[in-house]
Amino acid sequence: MKTRVWLTAGFISLLCLSFLLTRTDAQPNTVKQIAPGVWFREGDLDAGHCNNTIIEMKDYLIVVDANFPSGARAVLADAKKVSSKPVKYVFDTHHHGDHAYGNAVWTQMGAVTIAYQGVADEMKRYEPKRWQGTMKERKDVAEMNSDHPEPPKQTFTDSPHVMTDGTRRVEFRFFGWAHTRGDGWVYLPQEKVLCSGDAAVNGPYNFTGDGNIGNWPKVVDGALKLDVAHVLPGHGPAGTREVLAGQRAFMIELHKATLAAIQAGKKLDDIVKKEGNKQTTTIQLSDSVKNWVGPGFAGQVRDAYNEIANKKPIGDQPH
Numbered sequence: 001m002k003t004r005v006w007l008t009a010g011f012i013s014l015l016c017l018s019f020l021l022t023r024t025d026a027q028p029n030t031v032k033q034i035a036p037g038v039w040f041r042e043g044d045l046d047a048g049h050c051n052n053t054i055i056e057m058k059d060y061l062i063v064v065d066a067n068f069p070s071g072a073r074a075v076l077a078d079a080k081k082v083s084s085k086p087v088k089y090v091f092d093t094h095h096h097g098d099h100a101y102g103n104a105v106w107t108q109m110g111a112v113t114i115a116y117q118g119v120a121d122e123m124k125r126y127e128p129k130r131w132q133g134t135m136k137e138r139k140d141v142a143e144m145n146s147d148h149p150e151p152p153k154q155t156f157t158d159s160p161h162v163m164t165d166g167t168r169r170v171e172f173r174f175f176g177w178a179h180t181r182g183d184g185w186v187y188l189p190q191e192k193v194l195c196s197g198d199a200a201v202n203g204p205y206n207f208t209g210d211g212n213i214g215n216w217p218k219v220v221d222g223a224l225k226l227d228v229a230h231v232l233p234g235h236g237p238a239g240t241r242e243v244l245a246g247q248r249a250f251m252i253e254l255h256k257a258t259l260a261a262i263q264a265g266k267k268l269d270d271i272v273k274k275e276g277n278k279q280t281t282t283i284q285l286s287d288s289v290k291n292w293v294g295p296g297f298a299g300q301v302r303d304a305y306n307e308i309a310n311k312k313p314i315g316d317q318p319h
Contacts, residue, residue: 031078032238034230035191037168039082040238041075043067043098048138050098053186053195053232054079058167060088063106064186064195065099065234066113070140072102076109087111089163091172092152093197093234094180095122096207097134101141103150115152116159116174118182122210123151160187175199175222177212181315185223192229199223200247202236204294208303212313213255220248250292253285258304268309272302 028044037056043049049071053064061079066072079087090106092115093099100123103113128148135142160171171187178199186195198207199219224244231243261271261283271282279298307314 026237029074031082033082034193034232034238035188038188038191038193040232041078042237043071043235044074045235047071048098049074050198050234051232051236053193054082055168055170055186055188056083056085057088057170058165059085061085062089062091062163062170063087063111064091064232065093065197066090066102066106068098068138068140069102069105069144071098072105076105089114091115091184091186092119093184093186093195093199094182095119095126096180096198096210097130097141097149099197099234100152101131101134101144101149103152104144104146107150107153112154113150113152114154114156114172116161116172116182116184117155117157118174118177118180119184120151120155120182122180122182123149126210173222176215176219177313177315178216178219179207180210181212183219187226187228189227192227193232194223194226194228194230194244195232196223196234196244196247198234200231200233200244202231202233202239202243202246202291204292204296205235206247206250206292206296206300208300208314209319210315211303212315213251213300213304213307215313216251217248220244220251224248246289246291250285250289253289254283254300254304255308257283257285258301259308262305262308268302268305271305272298 027042031039031041034040039054041052043051049067050065052075055062061083067075088111090111090113107113131149159174163170169189173185173187183197183199228241231239233243273280281298281301283301285293303314
């Protein structure tokens with residue numbers, strides 16, 4: 001099997017195409033206040049950037065996701081516009097480059113990067129190979145002058161892992177393996193705000209290669225038990241609990257439809273076909289989850305097929 005490197009130039013192009021085809025309400029590089037002292041910054045997919053959240057505490061700021069190096073610098077500049085307080089903590093929701101490769105940018109200016117232990121474990125599993133591959137494609141990564149990504153400086157295994165200074169309570173949570181083995185969430189109970197990373201995105205931005213498709217809905221179930229009014233995803237516009245419900249429904253339908261094809265005797269080549277550089281699929285899902293279906297859908301069907309057929313999470317198979 002060919003090595004799948006996270007966010008290769010081709011995958012970035014696919015995300016951007018999905019974005020342009022499906023999101024007419026996109027507002028990349030804009031900062032929106034979600035609640036007093038809580039801001040959502042929508043990332044620029046053309047630059048490969050994820051979304052970020054800025055949380056104001058009494059004396060400092062917490063930023064959700066380190067982004068790529070260029071994204072980190074852009075977020076830092078915007079953080080200075082909304083608050084004069086320093087960024088003290090940066091939370092990596094998971095290990096992928098657009099969420100964690102900017103770690104060194106933040107630590108060099110004095111912040112502490114933190115994450116669930118699974119994020120550091122995933123970095124050990126996949127790095128430095130992915131970093132070195134990305135260096136060939138991204139100038140901002142190459143300019144870090146390092147042969148490996150910087151892991152989070154602090155990790156935790158308890159959930160919730162609570163940070164509070166008397167003015168605001170921030171809960172870092174882990175519900176299980178969905179997008180990656182280390183998926184972290186950030187919950188602000190008073191404000192009813194949930195930062196979901198890529199375990200719940202708002203649009204056709206699901207990368208399933210490191211995932212556990214069968215377990216994904218159960219992970220989102222954990223998040224749905226929280227009192228949430230605002231969902232701030234890793235990609236796509238900010239939304240409500242409907243983002244969680246839609247993400248869950250998409251994964252359920254993807255798994256169910258692929259399983260039905262297998263039970264009907266279909267082989268992988270029957271339902272996923274390659275046409276030049278593109279993949280197409282005969283699998284169709286309901287209109288209720290069309291927000292999550294995009295040009296990458298055939299690849300997601302392929303991953304679901306291999307996960308079901310091999311009885312092992314796709315992220316635990318050679319890739």
